[in-house]
Amino acid sequence: MSTELPEPPSKIDLKPGVGGGGEIPSFDITLRVRRYLPEATADAYWEDFKLTMYGTDRVLDALHKVKWEQDGTLSFRRSCAHGVCGSDAMRINGRNRLACKTLLKDLDTTKPITVEAIKGLPLEKDLIVDMEPFFQSYREIMPFLISKGHEPTKERYQSAEDREIFDDTTKCILCAACTSSCPVFWTDGQYFGPAAIVNAHRFIFDSRDDAGDMRLEILNDKEGVWRCRTTFNCTEACPRGIQVTKAIAEVKQAILARTV
Amino acid sequence: MSKTSSGTLYRGHEGMWSWVGHRVTGVVIFLYLLVHVLDTAMVRVDAGAYDAIISTYQTPWMALGETGLVAAILFHAFNGLRLILVDFWKQGTKYQRQMLWGVLILWVIVFAGFAIRHLSIAFGGH
Amino acid sequence: MQVHKYDVVIVGAGGAGMRAAIESGQRARTAVLTKLYPTRSHTGAAQGGMCAALANVEEDNWEWHTFDTIKGGDYLVDQDAAEVMAKEAIDAVLDLEKMGLPFNRTPEGKIDQRRFGGHTRDHGKAAVRRACYAADRTGHMILQTLYQNCVKHNVEFYNEYYVLDLLMVEEDAYREDGTAYKQKRVAGVVSYDLATGELHVFQAKSVIFASGGAGKVFKTTSNAHTLTGDGMSIAFRSGLPLEDMEFFQFHPTGLAGLGILLTEGARGEGAILRNSDGERFMERYAPTIKDLAPRDIVARAMANEVREGRGCGPNKDYVLLDLTHLEPEHIESKLPDITEFARTYLGVEPFTDPVPVYPTAHYAMGGVPTNINTEVLQDNDTVIPGLFAAGEVACVSVHGSNRLGTNSLLDINVFGKRAGVAAAEYSKTADFVELPQNPEAFVTAQIEGVLSGNGTERVSDLRSTLQETMDANVQVFRDERSLKEARDVIEDLRIRYKNISIQDKGKRFNLDLLEAIELGFLLDLAEVITVAALHRKESRGGHYREDFPDRDDENFMKHSMSYRDADAVTEDIKGIRMETKPVVFTRYQPMERKY
Amino acid sequence: MSVSIPAPRSQRIDPKYKRGPKSRGSFEMLAWLFMRLSGVVLVILIFGHLFSNLMVGEGISGIGFGFVAGKWASPLWQFWDLAMLWLAMLHGTNGVRTIINDYAEKHATRAWLKGILYVATIFIIVLGSLVIFTFDPCVAGSTLPQC
Ligand SMILES: Cc1cc2nc3c(=O)[nH]c(=O)nc-3n(C[C@H](O)[C@H](O)[C@H](O)COP(=O)(O)OP(=O)(O)OC[C@H]3O[C@@H](n4cnc5c(N)ncnc54)[C@H](O)[C@@H]3O)c2cc1C
Ligand code: HEM
Numbered sequence A: 001m002s003t004e005l006p007e008p009p010s011k012i013d014l015k016p017g018v019g020g021g022g023e024i025p026s027f028d029i030t031l032r033v034r035r036y037l038p039e040a041t042a043d044a045y046w047e048d049f050k051l052t053m054y055g056t057d058r059v060l061d062a063l064h065k066v067k068w069e070q071d072g073t074l075s076f077r078r079s080c081a082h083g084v085c086g087s088d089a090m091r092i093n094g095r096n097r098l099a100c101k102t103l104l105k106d107l108d109t110t111k112p113i114t115v116e117a118i119k120g121l122p123l124e125k126d127l128i129v130d131m132e133p134f135f136q137s138y139r140e141i142m143p144f145l146i147s148k149g150h151e152p153t154k155e156r157y158q159s160a161e162d163r164e165i166f167d168d169t170t171k172c173i174l175c176a177a178c179t180s181s182c183p184v185f186w187t188d189g190q191y192f193g194p195a196a197i198v199n200a201h202r203f204i205f206d207s208r209d210d211a212g213d214m215r216l217e218i219l220n221d222k223e224g225v226w227r228c229r230t231t232f233n234c235t236e237a238c239p240r241g242i243q244v245t246k247a248i249a250e251v252k253q254a255i256l257a258r259t260v
Numbered sequence B: 001m002s003k004t005s006s007g008t009l010y011r012g013h014e015g016m017w018s019w020v021g022h023r024v025t026g027v028v029i030f031l032y033l034l035v036h037v038l039d040t041a042m043v044r045v046d047a048g049a050y051d052a053i054i055s056t057y058q059t060p061w062m063a064l065g066e067t068g069l070v071a072a073i074l075f076h077a078f079n080g081l082r083l084i085l086v087d088f089w090k091q092g093t094k095y096q097r098q099m100l101w102g103v104l105i106l107w108v109i110v111f112a113g114f115a116i117r118h119l120s121i122a123f124g125g126h
Numbered sequence C: 001m002q003v004h005k006y007d008v009v010i011v012g013a014g015g016a017g018m019r020a021a022i023e024s025g026q027r028a029r030t031a032v033l034t035k036l037y038p039t040r041s042h043t044g045a046a047q048g049g050m051c052a053a054l055a056n057v058e059e060d061n062w063e064w065h066t067f068d069t070i071k072g073g074d075y076l077v078d079q080d081a082a083e084v085m086a087k088e089a090i091d092a093v094l095d096l097e098k099m100g101l102p103f104n105r106t107p108e109g110k111i112d113q114r115r116f117g118g119h120t121r122d123h124g125k126a127a128v129r130r131a132c133y134a135a136d137r138t139g140h141m142i143l144q145t146l147y148q149n150c151v152k153h154n155v156e157f158y159n160e161y162y163v164l165d166l167l168m169v170e171e172d173a174y175r176e177d178g179t180a181y182k183q184k185r186v187a188g189v190v191s192y193d194l195a196t197g198e199l200h201v202f203q204a205k206s207v208i209f210a211s212g213g214a215g216k217v218f219k220t221t222s223n224a225h226t227l228t229g230d231g232m233s234i235a236f237r238s239g240l241p242l243e244d245m246e247f248f249q250f251h252p253t254g255l256a257g258l259g260i261l262l263t264e265g266a267r268g269e270g271a272i273l274r275n276s277d278g279e280r281f282m283e284r285y286a287p288t289i290k291d292l293a294p295r296d297i298v299a300r301a302m303a304n305e306v307r308e309g310r311g312c313g314p315n316k317d318y319v320l321l322d323l324t325h326l327e328p329e330h331i332e333s334k335l336p337d338i339t340e341f342a343r344t345y346l347g348v349e350p351f352t353d354p355v356p357v358y359p360t361a362h363y364a365m366g367g368v369p370t371n372i373n374t375e376v377l378q379d380n381d382t383v384i385p386g387l388f389a390a391g392e393v394a395c396v397s398v399h400g401s402n403r404l405g406t407n408s409l410l411d412i413n414v415f416g417k418r419a420g421v422a423a424a425e426y427s428k429t430a431d432f433v434e435l436p437q438n439p440e441a442f443v444t445a446q447i448e449g450v451l452s453g454n455g456t457e458r459v460s461d462l463r464s465t466l467q468e469t470m471d472a473n474v475q476v477f478r479d480e481r482s483l484k485e486a487r488d489v490i491e492d493l494r495i496r497y498k499n500i501s502i503q504d505k506g507k508r509f510n511l512d513l514l515e516a517i518e519l520g521f522l523l524d525l526a527e528v529i530t531v532a533a534l535h536r537k538e539s540r541g542g543h544y545r546e547d548f549p550d551r552d553d554e555n556f557m558k559h560s561m562s563y564r565d566a567d568a569v570t571e572d573i574k575g576i577r578m579e580t581k582p583v584v585f586t587r588y589q590p591m592e593r594k595y
Numbered sequence D: 001m002s003v004s005i006p007a008p009r010s011q012r013i014d015p016k017y018k019r020g021p022k023s024r025g026s027f028e029m030l031a032w033l034f035m036r037l038s039g040v041v042l043v044i045l046i047f048g049h050l051f052s053n054l055m056v057g058e059g060i061s062g063i064g065f066g067f068v069a070g071k072w073a074s075p076l077w078q079f080w081d082l083a084m085l086w087l088a089m090l091h092g093t094n095g096v097r098t099i100i101n102d103y104a105e106k107h108a109t110r111a112w113l114k115g116i117l118y119v120a121t122i123f124i125i126v127l128g129s130l131v132i133f134t135f136d137p138c139v140a141g142s143t144l145p146q147c
């Protein structure tokens, strides 16, 4: 419950120039996109686009500009445009990012900005990959609350501390930036992958859930948590700032604790 | 998967490169270990033969190789300890990067100590 | 082309669609068709909360909630629907909790609640804590929780299937008084598989539309790129009316220039609005609840400040949302995401600096008319058997002329559930309606038309012209001149739309093609919105006519119903017929709306 | 009425990603745990080994048949080297097994590579153990005084 705050003053003096603003600088960039048009060519190739962009533009804006003004065949997924839907994970300058959350001004605009599809999932077209294997792994860890016993008539109680334990992993938007940055996942695609483990973690550590054991058993598989080699690519790629490797470590500990 | 999906190399951070290093050093050490057990087994066959083989280790070129091997073992060992901390220490994942720098510093110091002593023996001769 | 047969087909996998799917999937063979992966739906962007009179932290009851909803909607709310929603809100929240939604908790471990605009205790006495929330990610948690439960119940999803047409047949029928009319019946939908470019016809006994909003009619919007009003437009093209389309909500606090939303929950937690003089100007517009007044009032106040020269920034075109007097830990725990948005997208640190904000197009109050059982109406009271709608696409009307914050997440849960149950029950009693000959013919022609078009117009040019026009003329302030201008531009765009060409002619993931089709939907809706706005010569809720600044209950206390009708002319636009529908009153008579 | 196709494309999983049957037991967990436990022990064993062989006395130049014989005269060093042999071999073998699992995608390739690996491992461990246990300072060519 939030505490009662004193009324803020009716009038304050604003600092000069408050709220940013001023002229938005513009600059030229080269966007180097890895194209793949399965109906036209057998292989992927790089294509450069020259664009004039503004200081507040994101990589997604640059892609839109290409699609809307230069080449309508350029294909990519996107929806919310502010980093909450998970549609547009891609490899930007060699690292997994959300295009809508990566500001151009934060990249080195003197060099071409490379954009390519995320790695390790079947490529469909340009920046679009087949997400089904990814979601399949997610579905396999039973990502839903399972509780035994009587349903309470009102809500189940949960202390704020218990709620806090799994807070981090509830933030996942299933963008696949983590799983497709994992060197182990790239190898044969059999590894459950960090995203599935993150979502298992979300339930394993939820005090209201009773099926943690089953999920631990699933992840104790040869393709489960033990394949993680703690390379931290996932943690660094996660656009929601989830401590993915930490969550994986906690799941490993939980499996150990339950057997030993 | 089709070859079309390959593109640039993934630009991982420290964590990924340390893993590459750990993996490569692990394999190198393993291969060396196979050979090392075989050559040591010569002590069971013939003392002269063993000495002959060992003397090849004492040539400057082998000494350099030996130094490289020790470098690999030192890195693998220190980084291995870091990985163990990442896995078992609560704050491990938070400080993994700092620990990697620690590993590298320790590695440089210990390796320098070793290299000076070892190479001076190997090249210094009797 | 392939044909699939299901008892129930749900169009859209946002909050409303998946809530329906959970119910219907357990009762009947159900398929969910969605143009996005379910977890990409825009419900996930909702931040602030979902209201229910749980009374977990303060005295509260569902009647107060009903009153607030009705008053917030400026009395254009159907009061029976509002009662249903406020009453069922409590179970809706508890259902979600039982499904696993991780709400924030009170120290006793109950679901925590916070303040939100327009929600008051005892008919307007003071702001009340009614919004249940999970930090500022309530929508994210709802969407994830619902998807998780769909996985649990093995709901069949068809992801990246764009529904482009609704299949209906008409039968002769007679009313009780003996008059003849055409009764529509639903047969199924036609969808386009993005991955392969193939058409799939889904034959179904029941169809639920849950395809969300239409924010992309405007340029500055909190809505996703994919919210192009497909469902509303498809219904309209199929001869169904659209209700109350002139009412579009502009959310006060969008990041200036970008439209990305900063939840009203921020003001619920104590943030306030200031103009360039540093003045807390809402004290002048709504002395009692100030910054927590309903959205239409706050948005208008902000626009007014800017108009009168008290805006901030180099162009004096925005005001400031001030959180600096709040404790950083408090902000971090209650509003982590929106502070990150301010940092990422504007480079402003909300702990120390106020954030530039301006109203952003947010929510369509209008939509496909339904009754409280979510059955779609083909006119004021004739139900179309088997056709249901819920969520932002529908207009039950619980939001009237202005939706209260948190009532939409509630709407999608309450009416989504009702739709799921009703559709499944209906499918048990009904037979399949025979598909028309060549059911896909219309869509095939539409696609062929776009693919073979070799005109000179670019889809993106038309779209941005449309969006800019709507922003300039049909936004917070409207008058006859601006609306007529918008109308003329839209007419012109309609002509130019016939002359488009696209570059991608392929079958796989042809988003170029779909953007063209979506533009067609947007043009339809922009036209309906503008005509309906011209037609309503009063100001009420989200619709503010400067030339008619007062509410006019005498002439306009009724819903507007827009029909597509080739022979009609309304406000000089051919093809649209405007009718009205009475508002349902149960217990609250219209009063002046003061806060 | 046209055909109805129950499984549309959007629910098809690329066969490459289909997981085989679930593995039973906790072998992978034990292997993981073993890597860490053996790692800690190996640090001591290997550092001790390297130190005594390469650092003290004459270092590498001092190593010869006599040096080995001298060392293995002590049961401590015998045990030390035996433990090191076993742990390092098992640790390394398991490590290489992981690597094979990662990069050899075809089932047959995997089986072959792992087969070779295990044979080599068993051979080396057996050989090494025999050498340590049956070490005879007076083998042919020995110039040690006690022979
Ligand atoms: C930024 C933001 C914040 C908000 N915050 C709040 C809040 O705090 N509280 C509150 O109560 N409300 C809030 N709202 C409003 C509320 O989130 C939405 O009104 C509500 O989520 C709409 O849900 P829906 O299920 O109707 O549609 P959506 O969630 O938009 O889902 C639409 C679905 O339909 C599918 N679809 C669309 N067209 C087609 C087609 N042609 N074929 C197939 N599928 C299609 C899409 O794929 C998607 O799955 C907010 C809205 C926004 C934009
Ligand atoms: C000196 C002490 C050693 C320590 C502390 C150590 C530690 C570790 C640890 C913790 C791992 C697991 C890494 C992971 O799961 O990601 C590992 C892997 C490995 N180790 Fe060692 N190790 C040591 C010595 C050796 C030796 C002597 C060999 C060779 C015989 C070796 C070969 C390997 C191999 C091949 C791997 C697998 C690498 C991979 O999967 O990427 N290690 N080591």
Ligand code: SF4
Binding pocket: A171, A172, A173, A174, A175, A176, A177, A178, A179, A194, A195, A198, A237, A238, A239, A240, A241, A242, A244
């Ligand atoms: S854990 Fe992070 S990177 Fe992975 S899917 Fe979830 S949000 Fe994306």
Ligand code: F3S
Binding pocket: A178, A181, A182, A183, A184, A185, A193, A194, A227, A228, A229, A230, A231, A232, A233, A234, A235, A244, A245, A248
């Ligand atoms: S990238 Fe992969 S190896 Fe582990 S730490 Fe992350 S899952």
Ligand code: FES
Binding pocket: A077, A078, A079, A080, A081, A082, A083, A084, A085, A086, A087, A088, A089, A098, A099, A100, A101
């Ligand atoms: S478009 Fe939604 S996350 Fe980027």
